[in-house]
Amino acid sequence: MSDDLTPRLGLPYLLPAQAQKHVTVNEALERLDALTQLALASRSLSVPPAAPAAGECHLVGSAPAGDWEGQAGRIAQREGGGWVFITPRAGWRAHVLDEGVTLIHDGTQWLEGPRRLGVNAAPDAVNRFVVASAASLFTHEGDDHRLAINRAGAGDTASVVFQSGWTGLAEIGLAGGDGFTIKAFDGSTWYEALRVDAAERELLAGEAVLYHRSNLLGPVGFSGGLPAGGVLERGANANGDWLRLADGTQICSHRLAASTVSATVWTYPAAFDFAPVVTGTAEAGTLSVLCLDAAPDTSSVGFSLRDGTDARRGDMAYLLAIGRWA
Numbered sequence: 001m002s003d004d005l006t007p008r009l010g011l012p013y014l015l016p017a018q019a020q021k022h023v024t025v026n027e028a029l030e031r032l033d034a035l036t037q038l039a040l041a042s043r044s045l046s047v048p049p050a051a052p053a054a055g056e057c058h059l060v061g062s063a064p065a066g067d068w069e070g071q072a073g074r075i076a077q078r079e080g081g082g083w084v085f086i087t088p089r090a091g092w093r094a095h096v097l098d099e100g101v102t103l104i105h106d107g108t109q110w111l112e113g114p115r116r117l118g119v120n121a122a123p124d125a126v127n128r129f130v131v132a133s134a135a136s137l138f139t140h141e142g143d144d145h146r147l148a149i150n151r152a153g154a155g156d157t158a159s160v161v162f163q164s165g166w167t168g169l170a171e172i173g174l175a176g177g178d179g180f181t182i183k184a185f186d187g188s189t190w191y192e193a194l195r196v197d198a199a200e201r202e203l204l205a206g207e208a209v210l211y212h213r214s215n216l217l218g219p220v221g222f223s224g225g226l227p228a229g230g231v232l233e234r235g236a237n238a239n240g241d242w243l244r245l246a247d248g249t250q251i252c253s254h255r256l257a258a259s260t261v262s263a264t265v266w267t268y269p270a271a272f273d274f275a276p277v278v279t280g281t282a283e284a285g286t287l288s289v290l291c292l293d294a295a296p297d298t299s300s301v302g303f304s305l306r307d308g309t310d311a312r313r314g315d316m317a318y319l320l321a322i323g324r325w326a
Contacts, residue, residue, distance in 0.1 A: 038057065038075075038092065038093065038094040038095070039057065039094070039095050039097055040057050040058055040059050040075070040094050040095065040096050040097065040103075041056050041057060041058055041097055041098065042058050042059070042096065042097070042098050042099075043058070043059035043061070043096050043099070043103070043110070044061060044098075045058055045060075045061055045068075046060070046061035046062070046063050046064045046065060046068065047064070047065050047066045047067075047068060048066055048067050048068055048076070048083065052078040053078065054078055054079070055077065055078060055079070056077075056078045057075055057076065057077050057078075058075070058076045059073075059074075059075060059076075059094070059096070059103075059110065060072055060073060060074050060075070060076050060085075067082075067083050068083070071085045073088075073109070073110075074086060074087055074088070075087075075088060075094075088105045088110070089105065089107070090105055090106055090107030091104070091105065092104070092105045093105075094110070101113070102114075115128065116128045116129070117129050117130075118130045118131075119131045119132065119133065120132040120133060149173065151174060154177070154178060155176055155177075156176070157173070157174060157175050157176055158173050158174045159171050159172060159173025159174060159175050160172050160173055167185075168185055168190075169184065169185050170182070170183065170184050170185070171183040171184075171190070178198060179195045179196055179197055179198060180195070180196040180198075181194065181195045181196075182194040182195075192206065193205065194210075202215075208226060209228075211230075211231055215229075215230055216230060216231050216232065217230050217231070217232050217233070217234070218230030218233060219233055220232070220233045220244050220245070220246045221326075222248070222326050227246035227247070229246070230246065231245070231246045232244070232245060232246070235269065235270065236269065237269050238269075239254060239266070239267050239268060239269040240252055240253055240254030240255075240256075240266075240268070240269040240319070241253050241254070241269060242268070242269045242270040244270070244325050248273075248324045248325060248326045249322070249323075249324060249325075250270060250272060250276070250322070250323055250324060250325035251320070251321070251322050252268045252269055252270060252276070252319075252320070252321040252322075253318075253319065253320050253321075254266060254269070254318075254319045255316060255317070255318055255319070256316070256317055256319060257314060257315070257316050257317070258282075258303065258304060258305040258312070258313060258314055258315060258316075258317050259304070259312065259314060260312045260313060260314040261312070263293035263294075263302035263303065263304055264302065264303055264304065264317075265300050265301070265302050266300060266301050266302075266303065266319055267299060267300040268299060268300060268301075268321055270325065271298055271299045271325075272298045272299075272321070272323040272324060272325060273298065273323075273324050273325055273326055274298065274323055274324050275295065275296045275297055275298055275323065276296055276298075276321040276322055276323025276324075277296075277321070277322050277323065278292060278296045278301045278303070278319065278320070278321045279319075279320050280303065280317050280318055280319040280320060281317070281318050282305045282313070282315050282316070282317055282318075283315055283316040283317070283318065284305070284313060284315035284316075286307050286313070287307060287308055288305045288306060288307045288313050288315060289305070289306060290303055290304075290305060290317055290319075291303060291304045291305070291306050296321070301321070303317065303319070305317055
C-alpha cells in the first residue's frame, strides 16, 4: 500500500494544502460505497457488461478482455463512466447477486461460504461445523428430506457416533467396509453387534445369519461347526417325507404295506449320517406289531408286521425314523 492510501480499503488520504479536496473525498466515498456490504453483480464475466449501472461491481473472470484485460481476480467497479479496479484482501466478504452465494477471500482466492461455523460453540480444524443445542431439526421443504454422509473410499468410514462424556459408546453406518453396521463399545474394545451383508441380503450378528420369515425354511447345512442356511428343511419323495433341523436332527416318515412273504425294505426318503431309531404302528384289524428284521443302517431298514402267532401280515405300516443328518 502507498502512504497516500489507507492500508485496508485503499482509500485516498487528504494531503496538506491539497487543492480540490472534494475530488479525493468523493473518490474515497465511491470506494466505500462499493466495498461496504460488498455485492457483486456477477463473478462469471470476462468482458464488461454492455450497459452497467453506476456503482455496479463485478468479480473479473480468469481470462478478461477489453476494458478488463489484465485485471483477473480483481473487483471491477463502474465509476464515472469507466471502470475502477480494486484488489481484494484476506477476510473480505462479498455476495454474488446472480448466484445467491457468499464468497470469502483467503488472501489468494475467493472461496464459497465460511470455512468453519459454530452455533453456540467454537469450531476447530477437525470439527468445522459445531452446534451446541438441546435439539437439532432438519426438515423438508415441501416433500422429501435426505441427510447424506459421504466417505472418500471403500476403506474409509461414513458413520454416526454416539458419545457420553466425549467417549464413544455406539456407532452406526459404514465403518471401513460396505456393510451397514451397528457397533458398541464394551469399555475396552469395539465390537460389531449387527451387520447387513448387502451382497447376500443377510443380517448378521457377528458372523451368524439372523433368521427371519424368508430364511427360516430352506436348505440347512453346517459351516465351521455352526448351522448355515435355514432352520427347518422339508422334503418328500416316493419313499416318504423328511424334516431336517438346523441342529442336525432328521425325522423321516412313510406309510408302507408289509409283505406276508419276507421282510419289507424301507429306503428312507433322505439318508442319515448315523443309523436312526426306527419305530412304527400297524393299520390292522388283528393285533400285530412291527418287528425289525435287522438293525437299521443309514439308508434303509427291513421290517415285518407279525401277529400273536408270529405269522407275517400284509397290513399297512406307519413308519418313523429319527436320527441325525449331520
